[in-house]
Every structure is written in C-alpha cells, then in structure tokens.
Amino acid sequence: MSYLAQMEALLFVAGEDGLSLRNLASLLDISAMAVSQQLEKLAEKYRMDQDSALCLLESSNTYKIVTKEEHAELLRQYAKAPINQSLSRASLEVLSIVAYKQPITRVEVDSIRGVNSSGAISKLQAFGLIQEVGKKDVIGRPNLYATTDYFLDYMGINSLDELVDASAIELVDQEMTLFSEDDI
Amino acid sequence: MDIKLKDFEGPLDLLLHLVSKYEMDIYDVPIVEVIEQYLAYISTLQAMRLEVAGEYMVMASQLMLIKSRKLLPKVVEETPLEEDPEQELLSQLEEYQRYKELSQELAAQHDIRARFFSKPKQELIYEDAELSHDKTTLDLYLAFSKVMAAKQEEIKNSHTTIERD
Numbered sequence: 001m002s003y004l005a006q007m008e009a010l011l012f013v014a015g016e017d018g019l020s021l022r023n024l025a026s027l028l029d030i031s032a033m034a035v036s037q038q039l040e041k042l043a044e045k046y047r048m049d050q051d052s053a054l055c056l057l058e059s060s061n062t063y064k065i066v067t068k069e070e071h072a073e074l075l076r077q078y079a080k081a082p083i084n085q086s087l088s089r090a091s092l093e094v095l096s097i098v099a100y101k102q103p104i105t106r107v108e109v110d111s112i113r114g115v116n117s118s119g120a121i122s123k124l125q126a127f128g129l130i131q132e133v134g135k136k137d138v139i140g141r142p143n144l145y146a147t148t149d150y151f152l153d154y155m156g157i158n159s160l161d162e163l164v165d166a167s168a169i170e171l172v173d174q175e176m177t178l179f180s181e182d183d184i
Numbered sequence: 185m186d187i188k189l190k191d192f193e194g195p196l197d198l199l200l201h202l203v204s205k206y207e208m209d210i211y212d213v214p215i216v217e218v219i220e221q222y223l224a225y226i227s228t229l230q231a232m233r234l235e236v237a238g239e240y241m242v243m244a245s246q247l248m249l250i251k252s253r254k255l256l257p258k259v260v261e262e263t264p265l266e267e268d269p270e271q272e273l274l275s276q277l278e279e280y281q282r283y284k285e286l287s288q289e290l291a292a293q294h295d296i297r298a299r300f301f302s303k304p305k306q307e308l309i310y311e312d313a314e315l316s317h318d319k320t321t322l323d324l325y326l327a328f329s330k331v332m333a334a335k336q337e338e339i340k341n342s343h344t345t346i347e348r349d
Contacts, residue, residue, distance in 0.1 A: 013305070015303045015306060016303065055300075064302050065302060069299035072299035072300075081301065083298065084301060085298070086295070086298065089287070090193055095287070097283050100286065112276075112279055112280060112283060113196065116239070156294070157293075163289075163293075
C-alpha cells in the first residue's frame with residue numbers, strides 16, 4: 001500500500017476536522033519529516049490532475065482535503081457550511097478586536113466600539129470562533145475572551161502571527177453620503 | 185432618507201463618517217463643526233420619529249459637554265482636574281477606525297479561505313469500540329444550546345423586513 005493512498009484515506013475520513021502532522025505520523029508510523037514529504041507529493045498529484053476537484057489545505061496546523069477554489073461558485077449554490085459563510089459587520093469588528101487584543105473583556109470591546117457588543121460576542125461564541133479563557137482580576141470578575149483554533153481555520157492560517165500586522169494598517173477615509181439631495 | 189442609523193455600527197462609526205469627510209488627520213478636524221453635524225443628524229432622525237439607540241444619545245450628551253466647555257474661557261489651574269474629554273474622544277475615534285479597517289482585512293482573508301469546501305468528518309462505528317463515559321449532562325446541554333444559538337442566528341438573518349416609505 002502506498003503512503004499516498006493511506007494518507008488520502010485518512011484525510012478523506014477526517015474531512016473538515018483534518019489531521020495534524022503528528023496524527024498522520026503516528027497513524028502511519030513514519031517520521032513527521034517523511035509525512036510532510038508525502039503530503040507535498042499528494043498535493044502535487046492533485047495539482048497536476050486536471051480531472052481532480054480536490055486539493056490539500058493546511059490551516060490551524062491541520063491538513064484537510066478540500067475542493068479546489070475554482071469550484072467555489074458552483075459549490076456556493078449548493079453548500080452552506082459555517083466556514084464558508086461570512087459574518088456581519090458588527091461580528092467582524094468584535095472578532096477583530098478580540099483577535100488583536102486577546103484576552104479581552106466585553107466591557108473593553110464595548111468601549112472600543114462605542115456600542116454594546118453582547119449580541120456579537122454570543123454569536124461568535126456559538127460559531128466557535130471565540131471562547132472564554134478565564135476571568136479578569138477586577139471588581140465583578142468579568143469573562144476574558146480569546147480566539148479559538150477554529151478561528152485559525154476560519155482565516156486559513158496556522159497562527160495568529162499570520163494575521164495582518166495591526167500597525168501596518170493605513171487609515172484611509174471612506175466616502176458615503178448621509179443624506180441624498182432630495183431628502184433634506 | 186436613503187441612509188439610516190442601521191447603516192452605522194454605533195455612534196463612533198457615525199462620528200468617524202462625519203470626520204472622514206474632512207479628509208485630514210482625526211486630530212486636525214474642526215471638532216465643533218463635527219459635533220454640530222452629529223447633533224443635527226440625531227435631531228433630524230428624531231424629528232422623523234425614528235428609533236434612535238440609547239448609545240447615540242449618550243454620545244450626544246458627551247459631545248454637548250465638549251462643545252459647552254470649548255465655549256467657556258480657559259481657567260488656568262495648577263493641576264488639571266480631569267482628562268480632556270475632547271482628546272479622549274479623538275483617540276477613541278482613532279482606535280475604532282483602526283479596528284474597522286482591520287475587520288475589513290479579516291473579512292478579505294476569510295473570503296480566500298471560504299473558497300475551499302470540505303465534508304464533515306465520517307463517523308466510524310466498530311463493534312469493539314468502548315464507550316468512554318467522559319460526557320456529562322452539562323456537555324449535552326451546552327452542545328444543544330450551541331446548535332440552537334447558531335440556528336437562531338441563521339433564522340434571524342434570513343428574515344426580510346419591509347420598510348415603510
């Protein structure tokens with residue numbers, strides 16, 4: 001049996017959960033180095049095969065078999081998995097603040113946004129993008145929130161360092177009109 | 185009215201929008217003008233009997249305080265009693281703007297990830313597998329709550345609201 005076939009079988013069954021390098025190495029009883037070589041081969045095999053819709057994706061430190069991106073439009077009409085859905089503006093703002101300032105309390109998020117963020121926080125928790133990671137040592141012992149491993153997968157990255165550098169953000173203006181001419 | 189409060193993520197977002205029209209650094213913006221625009225906007229909305237969220241009202245009162253203080257002559261004190269609310273507001277605006285931009289970056293990054301689809305994990309069943317009683321009533325409760333919360337969110341977003349003209 002070829003390692004490629006065995007790997008494909010394991011990754012196929014693991015589906016969206018994926019498998020880490022260590023999982024694969026212990027299941028196949030070969031070194032992690034060998035696993036990553038084999039993975040590269042498998043990825044290459046998918047890449048070269050024009051008649052295959054699959055490719056390998058590495059995110060949140062696990063490998064998954066996923067469909068190639070050119071099928072996204074077709075699949076969007078069919079599939080609606082949480083990871084392929086986008087978030088509302090409010091949730092995105094809260095998620096960004098948690099991602100860059102974690103661990104952080106709800107009140108701290110509220111004060112940056114200037115609005116109450118409880119709704120967005122419970123939504124993000126329900127989606128598994130953020131989680132409680134303890135209490136802050138102040139009066140009231142508020143919960144501290146941080147991002148999860150699923151958040152890494154959601155962003156398609158392996159670690160928080162891969163997020164856009166917060167200091168590199170150019171503060172650009174955006175234009176909108178508050179009132180259209182004929183309203184006033 | 186083509187734009188309503190629901191287009192903004194709260195008072196800071198609205199202020200940021202008003203400030204952005206000046207196309208200059210936040211700290212150089214004529215703050216009194218911006219305050220007047222904000223108050224005018226809120227009162228226009230109220231005149232139209234629209235629901236204005238409480239947060240916008242709290243911001244309005246903060247802005248009135250800033251404006252009224254600017255009108256009073258400066259009293260020179262040996263030790264300033266409190267922080268300058270105007271500077272505080274401006275730095276708050278700047279920080280909010282930073283995260284607003286970052287959230288756009290995150291959305292763009294997620295869009296790339298969202299182009300790849302996969303299938304749920306295959307549940308494998310074996311005769312000789314042992315049940316490891318490591319789950320409690322609480323786990324069951326939390327699991328179901330999580331499903332319900334996600335579903336409710338989905339249902340809420342699939343509603344269509346018809347606006348009155």
